[in-house]
Amino acid sequence: MSTPGSDEDRAARVALTTLAEPGHREVWALVEEVGAPAALERLMRGDTPDATLNAAVRSRKAGIDPRRIAEATMRRAERLDARIVVPADDEWPYRVDELALLELESAGRINRHVRPPLCVWVRGGWPLGPTLERSLAVVGARAATGYGIETTTEIVSRLAEENWAVVSGGAFGIDAAAHRATLAAGGITVAVLACGVDRPYPAGNASLFDLIADTGLLISEWPPGSEPLRHRFLIRNRVIAAATAGTVLVEAGARSGAMQTMNRVLALGRVAMVVPGPVTSAMSVGCHEILRSRPDATLVTNASHVLEAVGRIGEYGVEPPRGPEHRRDSLDEESALVLEAVPARGSATTEQLAARAGLDVRTVLRRLSLLELAGLIERREGEIALRRRTEAAP
Amino acid sequence: MSTPGSDEDRAARVALTTLAEPGHREVWALVEEVGAPAALERLMRGDTPDATLNAAVRSRKAGIDPRRIAEATMRRAERLDARIVVPADDEWPYRVDELALLELESAGRINRHVRPPLCVWVRGGWPLGPTLERSLAVVGARAATGYGIETTTEIVSRLAEENWAVVSGGAFGIDAAAHRATLAAGGITVAVLACGVDRPYPAGNASLFDLIADTGLLISEWPPGSEPLRHRFLIRNRVIAAATAGTVLVEAGARSGAMQTMNRVLALGRVAMVVPGPVTSAMSVGCHEILRSRPDATLVTNASHVLEAVGRIGEYGVEPPRGPEHRRDSLDEESALVLEAVPARGSATTEQLAARAGLDVRTVLRRLSLLELAGLIERREGEIALRRRTEAAP
Numbered sequence: 001m002s003t004p005g006s007d008e009d010r011a012a013r014v015a016l017t018t019l020a021e022p023g024h025r026e027v028w029a030l031v032e033e034v035g036a037p038a039a040l041e042r043l044m045r046g047d048t049p050d051a052t053l054n055a056a057v058r059s060r061k062a063g064i065d066p067r068r069i070a071e072a073t074m075r076r077a078e079r080l081d082a083r084i085v086v087p088a089d090d091e092w093p094y095r096v097d098e099l100a101l102l103e104l105e106s107a108g109r110i111n112r113h114v115r116p117p118l119c120v121w122v123r124g125g126w127p128l129g130p131t132l133e134r135s136l137a138v139v140g141a142r143a144a145t146g147y148g149i150e151t152t153t154e155i156v157s158r159l160a161e162e163n164w165a166v167v168s169g170g171a172f173g174i175d176a177a178a179h180r181a182t183l184a185a186g187g188i189t190v191a192v193l194a195c196g197v198d199r200p201y202p203a204g205n206a207s208l209f210d211l212i213a214d215t216g217l218l219i220s221e222w223p224p225g226s227e228p229l230r231h232r233f234l235i236r237n238r239v240i241a242a243a244t245a246g247t248v249l250v251e252a253g254a255r256s257g258a259m260q261t262m263n264r265v266l267a268l269g270r271v272a273m274v275v276p277g278p279v280t281s282a283m284s285v286g287c288h289e290i291l292r293s294r295p296d297a298t299l300v301t302n303a304s305h306v307l308e309a310v311g312r313i314g315e316y317g318v319e320p321p322r323g324p325e326h327r328r329d330s331l332d333e334e335s336a337l338v339l340e341a342v343p344a345r346g347s348a349t350t351e352q353l354a355a356r357a358g359l360d361v362r363t364v365l366r367r368l369s370l371l372e373l374a375g376l377i378e379r380r381e382g383e384i385a386l387r388r389r390t391e392a393a394p
Numbered sequence: 395m396s397t398p399g400s401d402e403d404r405a406a407r408v409a410l411t412t413l414a415e416p417g418h419r420e421v422w423a424l425v426e427e428v429g430a431p432a433a434l435e436r437l438m439r440g441d442t443p444d445a446t447l448n449a450a451v452r453s454r455k456a457g458i459d460p461r462r463i464a465e466a467t468m469r470r471a472e473r474l475d476a477r478i479v480v481p482a483d484d485e486w487p488y489r490v491d492e493l494a495l496l497e498l499e500s501a502g503r504i505n506r507h508v509r510p511p512l513c514v515w516v517r518g519g520w521p522l523g524p525t526l527e528r529s530l531a532v533v534g535a536r537a538a539t540g541y542g543i544e545t546t547t548e549i550v551s552r553l554a555e556e557n558w559a560v561v562s563g564g565a566f567g568i569d570a571a572a573h574r575a576t577l578a579a580g581g582i583t584v585a586v587l588a589c590g591v592d593r594p595y596p597a598g599n600a601s602l603f604d605l606i607a608d609t610g611l612l613i614s615e616w617p618p619g620s621e622p623l624r625h626r627f628l629i630r631n632r633v634i635a636a637a638t639a640g641t642v643l644v645e646a647g648a649r650s651g652a653m654q655t656m657n658r659v660l661a662l663g664r665v666a667m668v669v670p671g672p673v674t675s676a677m678s679v680g681c682h683e684i685l686r687s688r689p690d691a692t693l694v695t696n697a698s699h700v701l702e703a704v705g706r707i708g709e710y711g712v713e714p715p716r717g718p719e720h721r722r723d724s725l726d727e728e729s730a731l732v733l734e735a736v737p738a739r740g741s742a743t744t745e746q747l748a749a750r751a752g753l754d755v756r757t758v759l760r761r762l763s764l765l766e767l768a769g770l771i772e773r774r775e776g777e778i779a780l781r782r783r784t785e786a787a788p
Contacts, residue, residue: 151673276670276682279545279695288670291685291693299685299693301673 004035005088012036013086013119014223015070019043019057021113022221023099023235026050028115032100032366036118040066073223080198080224082123091127093120096242097373098268103332113235114264116242117221123197124190124217131188131217132243135165136310139240139261140174140250145283148251151275152177155248158303160187165216167192167244169236174250176205183211192243193220194236195228237261246271246310248300252286262290262297271309272297331371334359338367339376347383398429399482406430407480407513408617409464413437413451415507416615417493417629420444422509426494426760430512434460467617471515474592474618480513485521487514490636491767492662497726507629508658510636511615517591518584518611525582525611526637529559530704533634533655534568534644539677542645545669546571549642552697554581559610561586561638563630568644570599577605586637587614588630589622631655640665640704642694646680656684656691665703666691725768728753732761733770741777 003009013036020027026048030039044066046054077084085091099116122128138156140148156166156178166182168175170191182189189212195201197218200209212218221239222232234257241247241264249272252258265272274297277284290297298309331339334357341356342348348356354364368384371377378387397403407430414421420442424433438460440448471478479485493510516522532550534542550560550572560576562569564585576583585606589595591614594603606612615633616626628651635641635658643666646652659666668691671678684691692703725733728751735750736742742750748758762778765771772781 147672147674275673276678276685276693278541278672279669280541284670285695288693288695291670292699295689299670299682301679301682305686 005086009036009088010084010086010119011067011070011074012040014073014084015040015066016043016118017221017223018066018069018073019060020053021232021235022117023113023115023238024053025112025115026053028100028118031118032369033362073225076198076224077121080123082121082197082224084119085122085128086119087116091129093129093132093243094373095132095244096239099238099242100370101331101335101374102238102264102267114238117239120219120221121197121223122217122219123213124215124219126188126217128217128219131165131190132167134163135167135190135244136306137167137240137244137247138174138178138250139168139247139258141252141256141258141283141286142171142173142175143253143283144173144177144251145281147277147281148174148283149177151277152250153181155250155275155300155303155306156181157185159306160185160189162303162307163187165190167240169194169233169240170200170202170205170209170212170218172202172204176208179208179212179216183215189216191216191218192236192240193218193228194222194232196220196222196224196226198224201228233257234260238264241265241270242268244270246273246306248273248275248306249287249290250275251277251281251283252290253282254285254289256286258286259290262294266294266296273300273306273309274298275300331374334363335367335370338364339371342377342384342386344386347380347385349383353384399480403430403482404478404480404513405461405464405468406434408467408478409434409460410437410512411615411617412460412463412467413454414447415626415629416511417507417509417632418447419506419509420447422494422512425512426763427756467619470592470618474517476515476517476591476618478513479516479522481510485523487523487526487637488767489526489638490633493632493636494764495725495729495768496632496636496658496661508632511633514613514615515591515617516611516613517607518609518613520582520611522611522613525559525584526561528557529561529584529638530700531561531634531638531641532568532572532644533562533641533652535646535650535652535677535680536565536567536569537647537677538567538571538645539675541671541675542568542677543571545671546644547575549644549669549694549697549700550575551579553700554579554583556697556701557581559584561634563588563627563634564594564596564599564603564606564612566596566598570602573602573606573610577609583610585610585612586630586634587612587622588616588626590614590616590618590620592618595622627651628654632658635659635664636662638664640667640700642667642669642700643681643684644669645671645675645677646684647676648679648683650680652680653684656688660688660690667694667700667703668692669694725765728757729761729764732758733765736771736778736780738780741774741779743777747778 042048043057046058048054096116099114102114136159152174159166160182165188166178167190168178170193179189191212193200197220241261247265249258249262262272274287274291276287276299291299300306337357338353341353350361350364354361375387377384410421436442437451440452442448490510493508496508530553546568553560554576559582560572561584562572564587573583583606587594591612635655641659643652656666668681668685670681670693685693694700731751732747735747744755744758748755769781771778
């Protein structure tokens with residue numbers, strides 16, 4: 001396996017983003033298992049257990065070596081003053097790795113694009129991870145009303161004053177109002193895009209994006225040049241949900257994508273906050289739908305309610321709001337078996353855990369890295385122990 | 395003990411309302427124990443275990459025989475075409491008797507006026523009990539906004555079309571809008587007053603009250619001539635909460651009486667429904683406060699949500715929304731002991747229950763009448779048995 005963070009690892013991750021959309025379950029699992037360069041080899045050979053994936057890759061690469069494309073992409077990023085951040089980098093936003101533990105089903109169909117990003121393109125001067133540590137997402141309808149814009153501005157101004165970075169999706173309406181209010185308050189705002197950071201969408205927000213790149217962060221999982229395809233917004237939303245301490249939804253129409261985002265926010269144990277509105281407004285129907293169907297979503301009417309709801313997260317935004325018990329609940333079966341095998345006191349070797357859990361050592365190793373990311377276990381002198389309390393990331 | 399429903403019982407109940415405000419815990423308990431005429435005697439002699447009550451009665455009767463006042467009151471009611479309804483009457487609204495089981499504490503102080511009415515004055519042609527069986531309360535701020543009035547009208551029109559009687563408090567604002575929308579839809583509306591039915595308050599709604607008396611019901615626990623004293627509105631609210639299948643709150647300012655009403659609605663196992671509004675509106679602050687602090691309150695934005703929430707109550711509005719389990723939770727200690735003593739199968743005599751519960755027979759008899767009212771037990775051939783299912787009142 002190549003060294004994580006090496007040039008080879010980095011280039012392979014970039015190349016993989018040209019072969020499959022971010023968050024792909026099988027691609028991510030393969031990278032975890034054999035490393036990015038070997039995973040790339042296997043995808044290019046069409047040698048994965050997933051026939052659909054193999055076919056998709058065949059049609060996508062169309063005879064062009066993705067490593068060539070990756071090189072060109074990386075040169076292009078350099079010219080744009082955009083950097084590529086990979087999990088081995090210090091500034092990697094560790095929170096998104098909890099997507100590794102997410103089990104989501106919608107109408108019986110497991111969503112295929114829920115796993116962590118392989119890499120992220122970044123424009124802007126702040127280190128990505130530390131900025132997102134103390135961040136909140138504020139999102140909502142493109143066709144926002146004056147009421148929604150006013151409420152967003154009110155809430156966001158206070159969050160920025162309290163030194164929370166404000167994350168949104170760069171769209172018209174609520175998103176743009178959230179970015180603008182943060183900028184106006186002198187805060188840091190982060191736009192998470194569903195297209196390349198060189199051509200932020202929508203073009204009508206171009207001057208806003210320039211300001212954000214100058215004073216905040218523009219980020220994307222897609223390489224420069226990527227189009228804002230419709231399905232990419234839904235894939236992108238999981239990063240907004242995962243990277244922040246909580247998400248505030250200000251306005252949403254009926255059956256909007258907001259429901260999906262809020263379900264992910266809650267599944268990840270983040271704080272889901274919803275602003276109500278007039279029952280006569282079509283732009284509040286989605287908000288009320290969520291408040292009616294998800295009793296774990298919190299009704300908020302002002303910034304104090306938001307700060308109160310995320311207050312338990314503490315100064316550095318490290319403690320997840322629902323605590324380890326919640327994360328345990330969302331573990332897949334193998335991870336749960338491995339976690340159960342870890343002794344309540346003291347520590348155990350990987351081999352001991354494999355024997356106790358009835359799993360092979362390779363599986364145990366993969367699951368241990370997930371459990372470590374989720375803050376449930378820690379390594380002590382080469383052995384594995386339960387993590388006593390959640391500490392701030394270094 | 396005099397026969398319930400006799401002239402003597404009726405006159406004594408009326409006289410008692412001139413000595414103590416409705417819902418008084420000790421007065422009600424005394425009436426349950428010894429009957430209304432004997433209770434009246436003891437109050438007039440200052441012979442109750444409650445020194446505060448004795449002193450209050452002394453200062454209130456001021457040398458005038460309350461029985462004389464009662465006679466005058468009853469003649470006055472007759473002239474007004476108002477009738478006095480007592481628990482022995484067929485049209486007694488049985489739901490209010492569940493106030494007998496209500497244990498309420500606010501900031502450590504037990505509220506003294508939470509018990510069922512002793513009698514109710516009624517103006518209007520409909521039988522009181524059957525009308526309230528299928529009724530919903532719609533209440534809210536006097537200083538309602540156009541938004542609140544519009545939303546009330548929208549919701550209430552549909553409820554009236556679905557043959558629900560709409561109950562409210564006759565006040566300006568949301569209350570008046572609820573009454574008016576019901577009248578406009580050709581439905582039955584019930585105004586529960588905090589003053590005599592001969593001088594409904596506020597006078598500005600006089601023509602509305604005339605219409606309600608002609609086509610619906612005007613009711614009050616206070617005898618004709620009674621003033622709408624400030625504290626009476628809070629006492630009155632418990633009847634609105636108890637007599638209906640559920641309460642919809644449309645607008646409420648911060649720290650309004652609506653919180654108290656909604657707490658009673660929930661404590662009685664009724665459906666508490668709250669309409670959200672713009673976070674910028676002072677008249678929605680109370681609604682949002684309740685939705686934030688009471689997760690058992692339901693956010694509703696339209697009549698379909700209301701009908702869905704009370705749907706489980708069924709065609710005749712008999713089944714309480716939370717079922718017997720909920721009512722068991724709100725039992726006082728003695729009632730709980732008696733209920734536990736009732737065998738799971740078959741039946742037992744009062745004496746057997748007293749022995750099992752470790753209580754005297756008189757206490758058991760009193761508690762049994764409460765448990766029967768709450769639909770938890772039934773009498774079978776002179777013995778006591780658990781009630782298998784809640785059936786419609788005759």
